[in-house]
Amino acid sequence: MPRIAYPEPILRLISGLKSLPGVGPRSAERIAVWMLGGGKEKADAIAQAITEAREGIARCEECGFFLLQENPCPLCSDPERQGDTICVVEQPTDILPIERTGAFTGLYHALGGRLSPLDNVTPQDLRISPLISRVQKRRVSEVILALGSDVEGEATAHYLAGIFREKEGLQVTRLAQGLPAGGGLEHADELTLLRALDGRRGMG
Ligand SMILES: [Zn+2]
Numbered sequence: 651m652p653r654i655a656y657p658e659p660i661l662r663l664i665s666g667l668k669s670l671p672g673v674g675p676r677s678a679e680r681i682a683v684w685m686l687g688g689g690k691e692k693a694d695a696i697a698q699a700i701t702e703a704r705e706g707i708a709r710c711e712e713c714g715f716f717l718l719q720e721n722p723c724p725l726c727s728d729p730e731r732q733g734d735t736i737c738v739v740e741q742p743t744d745i746l747p748i749e750r751t752g753a754f755t756g757l758y759h760a761l762g763g764r765l766s767p768l769d770n771v772t773p774q775d776l777r778i779s780p781l782i783s784r785v786q787k788r789r790v791s792e793v794i795l796a797l798g799s800d801v802e803g804e805a806t807a808h809y810l811a812g813i814f815r816e817k818e819g820l821q822v823t824r825l826a827q828g829l830p831a832g833g834g835l836e837h838a839d840e841l842t843l844l845r846a847l848d849g850r851r852g853m854g
Contacts, residue, residue: 733756
């Protein structure tokens with residue numbers, strides 16, 4: 651008896667969906683079948699949105715946040731923001747939760763990850779050199795480390811504190827504890843983040 655399977659294009663679609671974050675094999679199959687049936691129009695709209703986002707969105711070379719191609723960064727080019735304070739986050743997605751608190755009006759810098767010897771993530775893999783150049787160029791006086799409170803976040807914070815406090819002589823603070831363990835800032839609610847920002851402490 652020949653083994654019956656979905657035709658190749660459907661298998662490719664399922665396999666593609668399965669590789670998305672948070673999508674398991676069962677969901678991938680269900681979404682694929684939906685896309686070919688009742689969800690056809692929505693699927694086309696999603697495909698178009700993906701292409702438009704891929705082609706139209708760039709990353710700010712300074713802070714790492716998303717911006718429209720050829721446009722200035724809404725954060726870095728805002729003259730109202732204080733250029734002497736820079737808040738370092740792991741991912742660009744960590745910027746919005748902090749913005750929502752309304753308590754921070756300085757600049758941001760997304761590292762693009764955190765140090766992790768187990769995953770072979772070294773300082774060279776993160777946007778640390780651009781951070782050092784920005785700090786030197788902009789006469790920054792305080793570096794706020796808004797990194798995760800897990801082991802890797804801690805290691806990254808200590809590495810950066812070593813550079814900015816010891817070598818550059820700047821004030822280096824980090825968010826007060828109380829952020830979700832092991833977590834990105836996206837999981838922290840506004841009030842927790844606000845308190846964490848207000849209660850930030852010098853590293854030493
Ligand atoms: Zn920017």
